[in-house]
Amino acid sequence: MTHRPPRPYRVLAPALAAGVLLTTAACSDGDDSGPDRADTTRVSSSPLAQASPAPLTxxxxxxxxxxxxxxxxxxxxxxxxxxxxxxxxxxxxxxxxxxxxxxxxxxxxxxxxxxxxxxxxxxxxxxxxxxxxxxxxxxxxxxxxxxxxxxxxxxxxxxxxxxxxxxxxxxxxxxxxxxxxxxxxxxxxxxxxxxxxxxxxxxxxxxxxxxxxxxxxxxxxxxxxxxxxxxxxxxxxxxxxxxxxxxxxxxxxxxxxxxxxxxxxxxxxx
The missing domain is CATH 3.40.1000 (Protein Transport Mog1p; Chain A)
Structure with missing residues (x-):
């Protein structure tokens, strides 16, 4: 017989916005390689790195x-x-x-x-x-x-x-x-x-x-x-x-x- 059968976005958006503002400020000062720009990269990328879920166990x-x-x-x-x-x-x-x-x-x-x-x-x-x-x-x-x-x-x-x-x-x-x-x-x-x-x-x-x-x-x-x-x-x-x-x-x-x-x-x- 057949059987029958992250909410990270709200947190991330302000961080990204801050990164954009910092980057804009650095560019307006004519400094494309100074410490402010490097710090901006860290601020904007860190939340993104945290967004990926851990492997399923x-x-x-x-x-x-x-x-x-x-x-x-x-x-x-x-x-x-x-x-x-x-x-x-x-x-x-x-x-x-x-x-x-x-x-x-x-x-x-x-x-x-x-x-x-x-x-x-x-x-x-x-x-x-x-x-x-x-x-x-x-x-x-x-x-x-x-x-x-x-x-x-x-x-x-x-x-x-x-x-x-x-x-x-x-x-x-x-x-x-x-x-x-x-x-x-x-x-x-x-x-x-x-x-x-x-x-x-x-x-x-x-x-x-x-x-x-x-x-x-x-x-x-x-x-x-x-x-x-x-x-x-x-x-x-x-x-x-x-x-x-x-x-x-x-x-x-x-x-x-x-x-x-x-x-x-x-x-x-x-």
């Missing part, structure tokens, strides 16, 4: 995970989320479905493989943490991880291309059973530095009966860290929970990056 990744209190409705946290796999996501993409052939088919195959393997953005380059929640027959899988910036940018570009490249295609499992897969764009709250949402629908059979797996898929980048989630199951998707997880999850990650402890009460963020 394993403890920080765990602290940035959403909790039951962050999600609406009756989601319950589980202990076995790392073992979740949905067999409807297993299949070989039919290249014949694609006008542009193997290139687009390979991108769609990567989507299925990464959804099944819980590595939507590829393998993390640093710390990571994962948790999962159940509500009835629906599942919400949530991950926080650190990535290589170039690889992260590439993964987001790939995600943005999928609603066009993979709008509808066929995948066949080892028994020859076919699944019809549809991928559309899913809007997300304006959180983080970049974001991409998808709605993935897989129609096939489960236990010999017709079945439709529907998933919200979301990724949000905050610096070189990112959150990813999949939410849904055979009974559909609770879209409000997707948006809640994105909003509060991004806030939690920003708190961790700033050296703060995320609030245990999501109501404090309102």
């Amino acid at each position: 394993p403890a920080g990744a765990r602290a940035a995970l959403v909790t039951e209190a962050d999600l609406e409705d009756d989601w319950n946290q589980v202990k076995n989320a790392a073992t979740w796999r949905d067999s409807l996501l297993v299949g070989k993409v039919d290249v014949a479905d694609f006008l542009t052939g193997k290139a687009d088919a390979a991108d769609c195959q990567k989507l299925l493989d990464r959804l099944y393997g819980d590595d939507l953005l590829g393998k993390p380059s640093g710390a990571s943490a994962l948790t999962g929640f159940e509500e009835g027959a629906s599942r919400l899988l949530y991950q926080v991880a650190a990535y290589d910036r170039a690889g992260l940018d590439s993964s987001f570009s790939w995600l943005r291309s999928l609603p066009v490249k993979c709008d509808q295609f066929t995948a066949t499992d080892d028994s020859g059973a076919e699944r019809t897969v549809q991928v559309t764009e899913r809007s997300l709250p304006e959180e983080g530095d970049a974001r991409q949402g998808l709605r993935v629908t897989v129609r096939g059979t489960s236990g010999g009966e017709p079945a439709t797996l529907t998933l919200d898929v979301a990724a949000v980048r905050v610096g070189t860290d990112a959150i990813t989630l999949t939410n849904g199951g055979l009974d559909g998707v609770d879209g409000d929970s997707t948006e809640q997880a994105v909003k509060l999850g991004t806030a939690r990650l920003k708190d961790v990056q700033a050296g703060r402890t995320p609030s245990a009460d999501p109501g404090e963020l309102d």
